[in-house]
Amino acid sequence: MSGAQALFRDFTERMADYGAKRDFPAIKGTSYLSAHLRFGTISIRQLAAYARARSSSGAATWLSELIWRDFYHAILWHHPRVATQxxxxxxxxxxxxxxxxxxxAWCAGRTGYPLVDAAMRQLSYAGWMHNRLRMVTASFLTKDLGVDWRRGEAWFAEKLLDFDLAANNGGWQWAASTGCDAQPWFRIFNPVTQSEKFDAEGRFLRRYVPELDKVPQKFIHAPWTMSATQQAACGVSIGRDYPLPVVDHAAARERTLARFKAIRE
Ligand SMILES: Cc1cc2nc3c(=O)[nH]c(=O)nc-3n(C[C@H](O)[C@H](O)[C@H](O)COP(=O)(O)OP(=O)(O)OC[C@H]3O[C@@H](n4cnc5c(N)ncnc54)[C@H](O)[C@@H]3O)c2cc1C
Incomplete structure (x- = not known):
């Protein structure tokens, strides 16, 4: 059996739970088939037909993700200018x-926001990043750091083994709110609350940011909020062993709102 078929068979046993598990990077919730779909070593028709024939809500959600892939291909085909604009x-x-x-700092996974840093390190280490984290890191670059989505898109293109121009471009323009969907520009991901929600225990964070291994769960999502005594108690000095946040999220949010508002006006 080919590697792609073995992966798919493994996923068929987990497909029904896809909707409930797909957003949590510390658990095995998605199919990991993206590189195979990218290079054509598995048939999209086989996958879509299988999901359509299932009655679980997980299968329906997964099918809708396969449809996003086709949607972005259609956008690129009909509007090739999106590749640069x-x-x-x-x-x-x-x-x-x-x-x-x-x-x-964003490329190196040294922004001081643990979820962003863990995700960027996963990208460099594994050549893959969980979908929730692609959204978080893309939002962080464009909305917290105010950097052009095209620079992030190019970095992902260099690092991702599943790099696909249509999906990558669509994802980046979605996160930057410059794309073809209903994502409003004033929706800005908060990197701390995303971390609390999708990696509550910090299992994923500790895997990719070992500097924070001993930081208590209460502080792992925002380690700079620890007092000097609390830092000493867990043997980490924020600003020395792990960076302080490179921007203040609340202030960055205001700058982004102003940047987009200027266009509207
Ligand atoms: C900023 C950003 C950049 C991205 N860049 C790429 C890229 O270069 N290549 C790529 O294949 N996907 C990209 N995606 C989409 C998605 O993150 C990956 O397809 C997914 O994480 C791959 O893991 P999986 O195979 O386990 O996905 P599963 O959740 O199991 O999904 C199954 C398949 O559906 C497709 N798919 C799922 N979500 C999306 C989506 N949002 N858009 C388009 N197709 C989707 C993929 O082919 C994926 O393999 C990007 C998303 C964002 C937000």
Whole structure:
């Protein structure tokens, strides 16, 4: 049996739970078939037919993800300009930050936001990143750091083994709110609450950010909130062993709202 078919067979046993488990990076909730779909080593028709024939809500949710893939391919085919421009042309006037140091910190997984850093390190280490984290890290680059989505898109293109121009471009424009969907520009992911919600125990964080291994669960999502005594108690110094946040999320949010508002006006 081919590697792709073995992966798919494994996933068929988990498909019914896909809806409940797909958003949690510490657990095995998705199919991991993206590289095979990208290179054509498994048939999209086989996968879609299988999911359509199932009655579970997990299968229906998974089918809807396969449909996103086709949707973004259709967008790229009918609107090839999205490869370099915003789907919504008005947003080509957005004034992004240059910020080479912030961009470098994001690439290296050293922003001081543990979920963003764990995800960026997973990308460099494994050549793959969980979908929830692709959304979080893309939102962070564009909405917290104010960096042009095209720079993040190019970094993902270099690192992802499943790199697909249509899906990557669609995902980045979705996160940047410049794309073809209903994502409103004022929806900005909070990297701390996303972490609390989707990796509550910090299992994924500890796997990729070992500097924080001994940090108590209560502080793992925002380690800079520990007092000096609490840092000493778990043997970590924030600012020395692990970076302080490179931006303040609340202030960055306001800057992003102003950046987008300027376009609307
Ligand atoms: C910023 C960003 C960049 C992305 N870049 C890529 C990329 O370069 N290549 C890529 O294949 N996917 C990309 N995605 C979509 C998605 O993150 C991956 O397809 C998914 O994480 C792959 O893991 P999986 O195979 O376990 O997915 P599953 O959840 O098991 O989904 C099954 C398949 O459906 C397709 N799919 C799922 N979600 C999406 C989606 N949102 N958009 C398009 N197709 C989807 C993929 O082919 C995937 O293998 C991106 C998403 C974002 C937000």
């Amino acid at each position: 915003c789907f919504k042309p008005a947003f080509d006037a957005l004034r992004w930050e240059d910020a080479p140091e912030l961009f470098a």
